[in-house]
Amino acid sequence: MGLLDGKKLLITGVLTDSSIAFHAARLAQEEGAEVVLSSFGRQMKLTQAFAKRLPVEAPVVQLDVTNDEDLAGLADAVREHTDRLDGVVHSIGFAPQSVMGGNFLSATWEDVATALQVSTFSYKSLAVAAKPLMTDGGALVGLTFDAQFAWPVYDWMGVAKAGLESANRYLARDLGPDGIRANLVSAGPIRTTAAKSIPGFEQMEDGWPQRAPLGWDQTTAEPAARAVVALLSDWFPATTGEIVHVDGGVHAMGL
Amino acid sequence: MGAETSDAGTRRLVLLRHAKAEPGGGSVDDVLRPLALNGRRQAAGVGAALRGSGLVPERVLCSSALRTRQTWELLSAHLGDVEPDVVVSDALYAADVTDVLDLVRATDARVRTLLVVGHEPTMAATASHLADPASDGGALAQVRVGVPTATYSVLEAATAWDAWDARGALLTYVGRPG
Numbered sequence: 046m047g048l049l050d051g052k053k054l055l056i057t058g059v060l061t062d063s064s065i066a067f068h069a070a071r072l073a074q075e076e077g078a079e080v081v082l083s084s085f086g087r088q089m090k091l092t093q094a095f096a097k098r099l100p101v102e103a104p105v106v107q108l109d110v111t112n113d114e115d116l117a118g119l120a121d122a123v124r125e126h127t128d129r130l131d132g133v134v135h136s137i138g139f140a141p142q143s144v145m146g147g148n149f150l151s152a153t154w155e156d157v158a159t160a161l162q163v164s165t166f167s168y169k170s171l172a173v174a175a176k177p178l179m180t181d182g183g184a185l186v187g188l189t190f191d192a193q194f195a196w197p198v199y200d201w202m203g204v205a206k207a208g209l210e211s212a213n214r215y216l217a218r219d220l221g222p223d224g225i226r227a228n229l230v231s232a233g234p235i236r237t238t239a240a241k242s243i244p245g246f247e248q249m250e251d252g253w254p255q256r257a258p259l260g261w262d263q264t265t266a267e268p269a270a271r272a273v274v275a276l277l278s279d280w281f282p283a284t285t286g287e288i289v290h291v292d293g294g295v296h297a298m299g300l
Numbered sequence: 301m302g303a304e305t306s307d308a309g310t311r312r313l314v315l316l317r318h319a320k321a322e323p324g325g326g327s328v329d330d331v332l333r334p335l336a337l338n339g340r341r342q343a344a345g346v347g348a349a350l351r352g353s354g355l356v357p358e359r360v361l362c363s364s365a366l367r368t369r370q371t372w373e374l375l376s377a378h379l380g381d382v383e384p385d386v387v388v389s390d391a392l393y394a395a396d397v398t399d400v401l402d403l404v405r406a407t408d409a410r411v412r413t414l415l416v417v418g419h420e421p422t423m424a425a426t427a428s429h430l431a432d433p434a435s436d437g438g439a440l441a442q443v444r445v446g447v448p449t450a451t452y453s454v455l456e457a458a459t460a461w462d463a464w465d466a467r468g469a470l471l472t473y474v475g476r477p478g
Contacts, residue, residue, distance in 0.1 A: 063364045063390045087359070087385060087408035090462075094406035098391060142383055236369070264331060264364075 047077030048278045053127045055175060057083045057108065058136025062095045065188055065232060066136035068270030074100045076274060081126050083108035085115065108174075110137055110167035119174040130178040132277040135171050135187040138164040144201035146245055157201050165208035172216050172227070182224025186276045187213060188269070189229045189288065191296055198245040210288060217286030226285040228276045232269035233261050233292035256300075257293025311461060313404060313430070313469065314355055314415045315423045316452040319343040319374075321367040331365045331393060335374070342450035343371045345477035347378025350415075353473075355454065357415035359385045361403055363392035368417045371450070384415075392418050400426045407461040414461075421446055427453035427471060430464065435471035442474045451476040 054073055058066040059082050070080050080103045084092030089105065096103045106122040109115045123130065140160035144152040168187050175185075190199065192207035199206075209229070216227035234250040254261045262268075272291045275281065290296045320339035324330055335343065350356060356379050362372045369388065376384075391399055400422060407414050416423070427443040443453055457469035 061387045061389050063388050087410060090406040090408055091387060091403070094402055095389075095391075097402075236364075236366070264329075 047075070048274060048280070049073050049132075050077035052078040052131040052277065053081075053129055054078050054132040054134065054277065055081050055083060055106075055123060055130050055178075056103075056134040056136070057110075057171065058134070059084065059092050059095055060088050061091075062098055063266060064136065065230075065235070065266040065269045065273065066134060067095060067099075068266045069134055069136075069273040070103060071099055072267075072270050072274045073277065074103075076278075078132075078277075079127060081106060081123055083119075085109035085112075108171075110170050111162055116170055116174040120177045123175075123178055129180050130175055131181065131183040133171060133175045133179075133183070133185050134273060134277070135168050135185065137167050137171070138188075138202065138205070140164065140200075140202045140205065146198050147200070149200040152201050157204075160201050160205045161208060164202065164205035165212060168209055168212050169216065172220065172225075176220070176223070176225070179223070179225055183226070184277045184281075185216060185220070185225060185227040186273050187227075187229045188273075189213075189231045190234075191231050191290070191292070193296075197248040199249065213288070214286045221285055226276075226281065228281070228284060228286070229288045230269050230272045230276065231288050231290045231292060231296065232266075232272075233257065233295060234263055235266050235269070236263045253293070253295060256298055257295045258298065259293040261293035261295070309412065310456050310458050311407075311411075311464075312355065312413045313455045313464070314350065314357065314413065314452050315400075315427050315455070316346065316371070316415060316417050317420050317423045317447050317449055318363075318365070318367045318371040318417060319346070319450040321449070333365070333367050335367055335370045339367070339371070339449065340374055342476065342478070343374035344378055346371070346450055346452060347375030349477040350375070350452075351379050353454075355413055355415075356380065356382055357384050357411075357413045359407060359411045359413075360387065360415045360417065361392060362386060362388050362417040363395075363419060364388050364390045365393050365419070368392070368419070372417050392416070395419075395422055397422060397426045397429050401429075401464065404464055405462045409460060411461070423447060423453070427455060427474070429466055430455050430469045431471035432467050432469060436473075439471045439474040443471065447474065448476065 319342035454473040455469035
């Protein structure tokens, strides 16, 4: 019996096979879930290619979280593949280079607004778009990078994550009555994701394995993906508005 | 398919082997081998050469091994003020030619120049597989035997990405800067 037997999930953000989202999709299938992926624009075909590398090829629906038509059409697009959803994974974040990498003070509102729209507001947009399919309640799971602190080079993405963490609490409040839980996984740095686009991200990674009481392997997204799967399961039935740290324990240490 | 194939224009694929890495063996996992000092210089040179040749990519597929990611990071600093889509893939680390082709064919039609940062023997083998036999003889001979570190092969075809296949592209250059 798998942890997610019979569950139907929408997983966003499978842009590569080294991402937390890809490994969450893989583990969810291994635990018995049916998975639908979403992607958009230039990434769409690549997501389809990676979808073929999952244990079971997953269908990919179009969803640009900044596009109102896509959001309005999400429920119908997903219904072509499944009748309902029990869980949704939000793995979406973007900030222009100009607002990361040590450019905090020179960032412009236009670029910051993009970061906030794609990385923060989209959590609410996705939840609302998927809600009509979550008829029996369910679980939303998002991904953050501990926003209590100012980090090197993370800059406005850190501010966007602080907003995401707050939005998670409000989603917990407003969707709780429908039996929908909202939780975040706060993962330690994972090199494959970082290498994508944050100049100087290695400053953040370097001390992590030493500071983590459990140690920290920056080369694999699997620990964070396992936590995502656990939060999607029925084994966190009374947990919402929570942030689960999957960081080797760094968040709890002073030095 | 129709919209794709009617979308004419040359696509350029740049297949790059990572720059010189520290030797393997010992306690360091192969995926965590960093670039050697000389490799760091090579990577910067590749960036400048790509820019000089008008081969700045709009999309990058990069193996998740440390030496390929470092190669990309160092070369990208020399490409000018651009923000290509970068996809770091585990599959590229142990990819064979078929795996690379699957990812190349999944490239969005709007992308004109695609850079793959990967490993041998697959980078040269992919170039050899895709190269039209009418391509430059010296370049063909080079990719048939394999390429050294920091060497890139350039293939061009007026074919939609999803139709790229064996012998379908002109191999126009194989070499490394410096």
